[in-house]
Amino acid sequence: MTILTVEQQQRPAIHGSVALLGTGPMGAPIARNILAGGVPLALWNRTPDKARAIAGASLAASPAGAARDIVLTVLPDLPQVEALLAGDDGLLAGWQRAGTEQPILVIHGTVSPVAVAAFGEKCRTNWGVTVVDAPLSGGTIGAAEGRLSIMAGGPREAYERCVPLFGLYGTKVAWFGETGAGSTVKACNQIVVAATVTALAEAMALAAASGLDLAGVQSVLAGGLANSEVLVQKGQRLIDQDFDGGGSAKNQLKDLNFIAETAGASGVKLPLAGCLRGVFEKMIAAGDGDLDHTGIYRTIQG
Template identity: 55%
Template sequence: MVSAPAVSLLGLGRMGEPIARRLLASLGELTVWNRSIGKADALVEAGALLAPTPAEAAATVTLTVLTDLDDVEQLLGGPDGLLAGWQAHGVEHPVLVVHGTVSPVGIAALGARLADHGVEVVDAPLSGGVAGAESGALSVMVGGAPDAVARAWPVLDAVGSTVIHLGALGTGETAKACNQVVVAATVTALSEALVLADASGIDRGALLRLFEGGLGSSEVLRQKKERWLSSDFAGGGSSSNQLKDLLFVTETARSHGLVLPVAVTLTDVFERAVRDGDGELDHSAIELSIARLAASGTGDEPTSPPALD
């Protein structure tokens, strides 16, 4: 019987590749898999082992860095899937760590199904973007059974600088949903402020410097400032992904009998941006959609002034 890798990572996209680099440097060994094999070339040169199939990447602790839960589920079944690999390797109680931002309801359902196969699932969505992945400064929001989290902890600790176990499976994704409300609200509020500043003849660079010196300062502003100054919105965290995250927010809220008014409004804002063709731009490009809406005069406004106390 071929022994299983200790740790593997599946998905070498914009986040997965730098995370794999840090894991390789920290752990000394790492098995990787990616649909496009060429993306693994640089990692293999650095010492990583390339698995030709997910089955051969089935490790004691297996990390997935994929956008959707459907992508994770597609790696599980069949003769080349993770389940077959764990069985062939004789791995007892493997841990599957899902780093993508996915539905809290969906990840809990996946965990229940995989428990029948002896697999323990840990949800560990990330915040900090590509820059955080490259520097190891990610926040990792962890949900899962204590024993599974404990076995994955040395790996999670190598992925991020702030790693917090929040509770049962799904709580990591719920925390990420909360995080994404803050991120979406901040990037939208800053964009709207810039649209108003432009219309008023205020230099946006000067305005952003003022924000940096007061309560308007934020990590969002620090990371997105140059995009707003240069109007370079290519790449980055897309508005499509921001919308996906906001839909998870409203889904999670409904599961608790809640309607979150700000999250609902933000969802509408990003749905419009995606509809207008800005979905693959960095989410700071929400400024473009807000500017178009503001100039059209079709945005909703209060029908009467607020009552004064």
């Protein structure tokens, strides 16, 4: 494993052209940070207006038009990435027309470690495309402030080509091995995130049922071992009962399903992750799947 900080990277030059596909809540601030770093950037989004709102980029009419040397995808799951490849408007056709040799496809979404390893091998064998899985941690706030943690897997040479680019929107960049390794680290991250979100929601439910001031309780938690980035970023949601937007419960369950798949492939039993999976399944069954995952508070309250 290699971990680099922005200071250690000393901002080396970025070699090759760059595109970003998917200008949603995470992709848009990442794109803005890349442009702020002086790097020319091509954008494509299924809803063009979202890409058009990002000043300074060139807009592509199709994934083929965004086929650059390094293509960053910031999409919900692997099927959305796979859908970008085929057809006259797909990335493969675009790379072929441009004569691009050994393009790098970066997957920033949270995907199955098992599936992305297989996808990376398919891309390498069939089309000469190198896949780097590089999921993100830090949320939309971290993306906007350029302080994401990026955990990567893939061929070392391809990863090192991406490091200067990653440094424009991340403050910690770590390489863990071949394609799929980054997503396995993200699975570990998501166990902690899901557990912390749920634990904080349970604490607030107990405090509310006991007639306590939630802001005061959170202030005490923040001063001790119970403090966390989840509390910093999400605590106010629980006070305000505002669960709109943010990281959805559906995505949290998707991550927990990937964790179960990876644990099964590794022969590891994860009782807490299994319990969390059941709680989020209950939340989604109640119709709250589009809420921020802190909305698990509503499920706990019954």
